[in-house]
Amino acid sequence: MKKRFLRGMLAALCLAALLFTEAAPFTLRQDASAVTKEQIEAKKQEKKALESQKNELKSQLVTLQREKSTAVAQKANLDSQIAVIRSEIAYAEELIAEYEQLILETEAELADTQAKHEAQFELFCARVRAMEERGTVSFWSVIFHSADFSEMLAAMDFIGEIMESDQRVIDELKAMEEQLAEEQAILEDQLAEQEEVRAELSARSAELNEQVRAAQAIISELAADEAEYKKLIAEKEAAAEREQAEIQRLSREYAAQQNSAAPTKGGYIWPCSSHYVTSPLGSRYTGIKGASTNHMGIDIGRVGYSTQAVASKAGTVIISDYNRYRGNYVVVSHGSGNTTTYQHLSKRSVSVGQKVSQGQVLGITGSSGVSSGPHLHFEISENGQIVNPLKYLTNYIKGW
Numbered sequence: 001m002k003k004r005f006l007r008g009m010l011a012a013l014c015l016a017a018l019l020f021t022e023a024a025p026f027t028l029r030q031d032a033s034a035v036t037k038e039q040i041e042a043k044k045q046e047k048k049a050l051e052s053q054k055n056e057l058k059s060q061l062v063t064l065q066r067e068k069s070t071a072v073a074q075k076a077n078l079d080s081q082i083a084v085i086r087s088e089i090a091y092a093e094e095l096i097a098e099y100e101q102l103i104l105e106t107e108a109e110l111a112d113t114q115a116k117h118e119a120q121f122e123l124f125c126a127r128v129r130a131m132e133e134r135g136t137v138s139f140w141s142v143i144f145h146s147a148d149f150s151e152m153l154a155a156m157d158f159i160g161e162i163m164e165s166d167q168r169v170i171d172e173l174k175a176m177e178e179q180l181a182e183e184q185a186i187l188e189d190q191l192a193e194q195e196e197v198r199a200e201l202s203a204r205s206a207e208l209n210e211q212v213r214a215a216q217a218i219i220s221e222l223a224a225d226e227a228e229y230k231k232l233i234a235e236k237e238a239a240a241e242r243e244q245a246e247i248q249r250l251s252r253e254y255a256a257q258q259n260s261a262a263p264t265k266g267g268y269i270w271p272c273s274s275h276y277v278t279s280p281l282g283s284r285y286t287g288i289k290g291a292s293t294n295h296m297g298i299d300i301g302r303v304g305y306s307t308q309a310v311a312s313k314a315g316t317v318i319i320s321d322y323n324r325y326r327g328n329y330v331v332v333s334h335g336s337g338n339t340t341t342y343q344h345l346s347k348r349s350v351s352v353g354q355k356v357s358q359g360q361v362l363g364i365t366g367s368s369g370v371s372s373g374p375h376l377h378f379e380i381s382e383n384g385q386i387v388n389p390l391k392y393l394t395n396y397i398k399g400w
């Protein structure tokens with residue numbers, strides 16, 4: 001008899017221990033380094049500062065990018081100018097080659113004419129010599145001693161006594177030589193002009209190339225600056241994100257503190273629409289193997305499998321799980337050491353960490369776990385100690 005009593009006590013103790021140890025880690029949690037509103041505010045200010053730094057950098061980047069696109073446009077303009085000048089240079093060079101060819105041809109013609117001229121002169125001289133030998137023209141000797149051909153031609157103008165054929169040939173040669181010299185002079189002028197054009201174009205091209213190099217250097221510099229700005233902005237963004245995460249973390253902690261600072265006693269409403277209590281808190285005989293003999297809460301009947309189990313008080317869900325004794329059950333924390341428990345549910349509709357308001361649906365009643373039929377097992381603990389729910393929920397219907 002005594003042995004059986006002990007075993008029963010032991011089972012009850014184990015069950016009680018099981019019931020408590022699972023909820024205990026959540027109920028008493030008073031942090032030494034409590035989060036303050038000022039701390040969160042300071043973080044928010046830090047984040048704000050980072051945001052404004054980031055925006056400042058972004059506007060600087062926009063200016064920089066504008067400068068860069070201007071530089072790129074300038075360089076493109078220079079490039080097209082250079083292209084035009086290069087084609088002009090090519091054209092000038094073509095003309096120069098043509099003129100050079102023409103000058104060569106003219107020079108050859110001139111040399112040819114001069115050779116003909118010389119031959120004619122030789123012939124003329126031979127004739128004069130023959131005449132002189134015959135003693136017909138004594139003055140030819142004077143003319144013959146002229147320094148050169150031109151001087152002789154001038155001297156002959158005064159004489160007027162010359163063979164007609166010779167005079168015609170000499171006139172023709174003279175005219176041809178003059179024409180050639182004239183043509184050559186014109187061509188040489190044009191050649192000089194074209195060479196001048198080419199020199200000008202080359203100088204302009206060199207100047208433009210210099211400008212292109214300068215523009216390219218500016219563009220490279222701006223691109224490097226741009227990359228640097230982008231990197232800084234990314235850093236600020238990352239820092240702001242970290243601040244945001246920290247703000248959220250601190251805010252959550254602060255909210256949890258505020259929650260734990262809320263009254264940890266009283267303020268409960270019925271956890272379901274039925275007020276029909278079939279089993280009160282305390283010792284009892286259940287007749288069901290495994291069911292608690294020291295009842296930790298109250299059983300509410302006439303709920304079936306479709307009644308909503310609601311949060312008796314606002315708080316945070318700290319357990320939403322299945323247990324072979326309690327079935328589907330939910331534990332809501334209302335602050336330090338203050339929890340409410342809802343057991344034997346057929347369905348749970350909240351998850352751990354979720355904030356629930358008073359009256360919010362946690363699940364649907366049922367008979368899961370160790371249970372003799374559909375009912376809602378409801379517990380309240382304050383300061384980590386089980387209290388009688390009927391102390392607060394006084395308008396119950398006694399069903400035991």
Ligand SMILES: [Zn+2]
Nearest residue numbers: 297298299377
């Ligand atoms: Zn119960």
